[in-house]
Amino acid sequence: MNCVTPHAMTRKIPFRTLLKSLAIGTLLIAIPSWAEERVLLDFNMKTPPPADWAIEGYAFGTHKPTPAERQKQALGTRNQRYVQKGSMTSPAFTIESDYLKIECAGTYHPTKIAVVLMVDGKELRTCSPEPGYGFLGAKLPSPRMFIAPDPAKYFFDVRTLRGKQAVLEIRDQHYDGLFFDVKITATDQGPAKGQAIITKAVNWVEAHFETKIKGDYLLVPVGPLDGTPLQMVTVEIEGEQKLSVNLPLAFGDIDTAGYQAVYDLANYQGRPLKVTYHRFGESGPAKLLTQRHIPGRDVSDKKPAFHVYNRIGMLNDPNGLVYYKDEWHLFHQFNYNVSHLDWKHYVSKDLMHWQERPIALFHDAQGSMHSGSATVDVFNSSGWGSEKRPPLVLAYTASSGNGGWKENDQIQTQCLAYSTDGGRNFIKYEGSPVLGHEQHIIKKRPKDQDARDPKIFWFSPTKGRDANAKDGHWVMVLFEQTGHNIYTSSDIKTWEKTGAINGFHECPELFPLAVDGDSEKVKWVMYGAKGRYHIGSFDGKMFKPETKNQTPMFYGDKCYASQTFNNTEKGADGQPRRIQVTWQGGRFGQISLPLELTLKTTPLGERVCMLPVAEISKLQSKSVELDGLRLDSSSANPLSEHKSGLYDIEIEADMTKAKQVELNIRGNKLVITSQGNGLKLGKMTIPGSKKLFLRIVVDNTSQDIFFGEHGAFYSPRTLPPRANKSLSLSVKGGSVTFSKLRVHQLKPIW
Template identity: 35%
Template sequence: MKTSGKIALTLCTFLLSHLLLTAGEVSLLIKKRYVNFPISHTQERKRMTFQVDGEPDLSIVIRLAPDEAAYWVFKDVSALKGKTLKITYEGNDKGLSKIYQSDEIEGQANLYKEQNRPQFHFTSRRGWINDPNGLIYHEGEYHLFYQHNPFERDWENMHWGHAVSKDLVHWTELPDALFPDHTGTMFSGSTVIDYHNTAGFNRGKTPAMVAAFTAASSDRQVQGIAYSLDRGRTFTKYAKNPVIDSKEKWNSVDTRDPKVFWYAPSNHWVMVLNERDGHSIYTSANLKDWKYESHTTGFWECPELFELPVDGDPKHTKWVMYGASGTYMTGNFDGKVFTPETGKYCYTTGSIYAAQTFTNIPATDGRRIQIGWGRINHPGMPFNGMMMMPTELTLRTTKDGIRLVSVPVREAEVLFTPIRTWHSLSSDEANRQLAEFYTADCLRIQTTIKLSHATDAGFNLFGQRIISYDMNSTTLNGRFYSPQDPTSMELSADIYIDRTSIEVFIDGGLYSYSMERRPDNNNKEGFHFWGNRVEVKELEVYAVNSIW
């Protein structure tokens, strides 16, 4: 009787949970918002496929934990409530029994409180992120799409993740927007609002948000489009994708990362596409049929092309073309051909990569706002990668000509509260004043240093060199940098220190760089100005508020 009772109880529990296990399969009648998956990096990646009510839905690879999980990831299934999700796994199927539904993700109680969670940079709740994609402003929201592997903290399974913000500072993560399909995984791209219904996707007075993306397979990288009628929450892929397949033209698999914008003077769409050794220009009347126009060599990945006024003068503008590495050219653009006039130059270095700018910023604002991927590790965390601070890009006339300038957006100021200010300190005095901040989790420091008897000077944090300025060789952290006054002995820096990263903006944004925060655990000096008889002319410290 006891054995029979146990069998009946087990069967009842089994049916009530709506979970059916067979060899390598599990089926869930979806009643909750999330399905949680245990992950272990001791396991090899194996194929996992999803079917919804018998129809193919998604295919990914995953390191499913058969025993103890290093961390958990999740799939948002809120759109599937009432449907049956069948999961098939080609690896050790012991881990299938650990998959479960919930209205919370595993670890929800500690979310955004983790030890190495950045406090004023966007990170995803779980998984790997890299390039920002589809940056656009629409109906009061800034949209941040991004390369996302929701199933692991390392790169794979490229989806488009999605987050929105009202102020560029506080972000709400939404369900993923684009998913891998039979054409490949979803590599980088851009979004536009098709106000004139050129593609025919609009519904009544609702303009479509159209995404242009790269579908990447082992054989080729092709360009597709998808449209959304619900403010980017869900997308429908165009049935006749791909809209560009140029592998044979370039004899290269490297054809990716479409940046699309409307060129009003000629009344057509422009796509800048990285192909083999540079950026190609394509044009289209309808976002579906594209014509190749021209090519500019010397760039790799993640193209950008936009117009900016010089020194704020709307009658004097230049076009800026750049690639993933932060090098750029300035010149002219006639809607089909970009003609470089100057460059290549570098305005930012370090951990930032694949930066993209927002489209559809209202004319009443007019700023060119950028977000870049931060190639920063977060040890021990169930997420990896981050977005750098949003910055405003401008063109400024300098002693060397017209240059691109990058400074944090004004909206970020709400996060930083000034708490200490000093003037005209020796380096030793400045170091003593900063001692109380040695254990600070996050901090912003603005400073101006003046060299005197030294040809080099700088600023460290527990042995890590944040600033290393060599006036004799005219280098800053190993890169050539010359102040606007070539005889100047001064250097100013605006330093943003988060839990895992450091961003530095030099001389009002004429040059910027970023790095992973890596203190020397054996170093006890904390914040430390160095250099013979260096004067710290200005020093201001700000407390930091969390965006979470």
């Protein structure tokens, strides 16, 4: 049962007492008073609210939910309750015990996610799920990250309140939190050693940080994920609210795990800034900063030297890739909140050196900021800017219900944001969502019904992806259920479905490439997150594949959700340069080097090929050329002098007279084998030729390998950092003459 009536109790006899009474032939039935217990509440996500408790809101479910408003039903799943607020309040009862034992699991917040004891309307005792559990209610890091933990145990000391009338409130007033379960027991047995004794209620008071703006960035200290209450931080400039978002703010004696840049202040110098937050009654303030740089990046051999990576928190899918006013903008999925995803922002002038910017899109009432894209509204079709100052537009998925996590209760809608200050700060379009309104009223959706990751671009029937062609319209490719759907629009706000193709999974891409550089022979490429692609045609409304099966773009591990830049300048083939990055290396990994894509005719047919962009030369500090070198099995290592650890290696060689070429790069072997009429590297093969073309870019944490004449195969390999930074090259089973053998040492960007 959920609630046990006052006369119900559990009686326990100490085992030693029972043994003693049996030994003298008498069964003792008198019970010590401290052993009497009465369960007042036993609630978890799988049970409905107690019938005699008063329910407000939807956080704990309802007795009679409205079917048409499925997100308000708060079914027994974490996702729906996670985004709901509400409370359960007990009937009045008389305190007749020394203690109330509280066992609870869920999100930690001392006043918004709390068990509250009230007497005469006053809050006298409070507790929240134990600090040490993250915002999803689970220890971090942990393989049980999304599993409810064992409950925390507290004791309300109520000895001074005996005989008084009281009520208990189970309070969830946090959009970013929930209770997994709560059990409350009245008992006279005191707590065991080390268990928390509660004698008062937490006092949560408003605090302010005010200053005149002198730096470019507002920096907020964030605490450890396993014990920092998630709270609302509001930013005002000259009295105008610019941002209001839940953050794990470090204040008082909460350790600072790092600083998050949350707002770009560059255009507001000298103006008054006010930041509002809360703290515990006697705790000290948060140490907010306004500075001209973002501190805290760990520059060491254990971190990437020239890949984008996070200072703190989790990194995944690249988003919003766009070239705008001589700057390359790169966004990626970012998580330090644990409960929601945001968009982290970097900017570069040369595709190599990246500057971190404040978080561009924070989660909001519509949900997490899931993946999407960016474009320049050149002709100001949206009306948000002007043709002289066109707005930079972000298209993203707002996902409520924490993205689903295989539940059937997520809501995923497509939204827009825009910038009129060069991409420094973004304003969310008040008319969002532009797609997906109906998801809020569907009673229940099948588990495989998803809608996310909008890729938007300008299409011209005469000039393809040329963003400056006036005869065009907007296109959105959206992953839904079993494949990619295509929508079109004239104003980027109102969309109509025009086509669909099955067989793809999330993070859609669609772009033209000229075959072998022939501007008169252009084909379109469509792929999903796993990088498997079709080659075909696109008329602005429908994509028609010409290839029977999807072709893998990548071989190797940890390569996912690749995206390409919009609004790039034209390349030599007359098409906009097609530059791609991908997510490498898991939750705390990195964003790949920018790669230039081409469409080439190879021994395997038409293939998307890739090599590092030419801009990588900007990282070269020293180059050694050994063109024409001949090696056999007895030759000394010609690369022994290289010790920097950061390399761009170029190799061309004829392997008709040798069985193997072996590279040892920082202790990791790479073996190319001559077999049959071709060459083999791992699972990759090049048939019909013994000519070796190899390009390898080496960072502290990765080796990016390009195999084949046109970089037809690419294998990103994420590796643990090693102290060994050496290089070696050897040949087995014959001799090899290297027509090209060049090693460029690279400089770090951080």
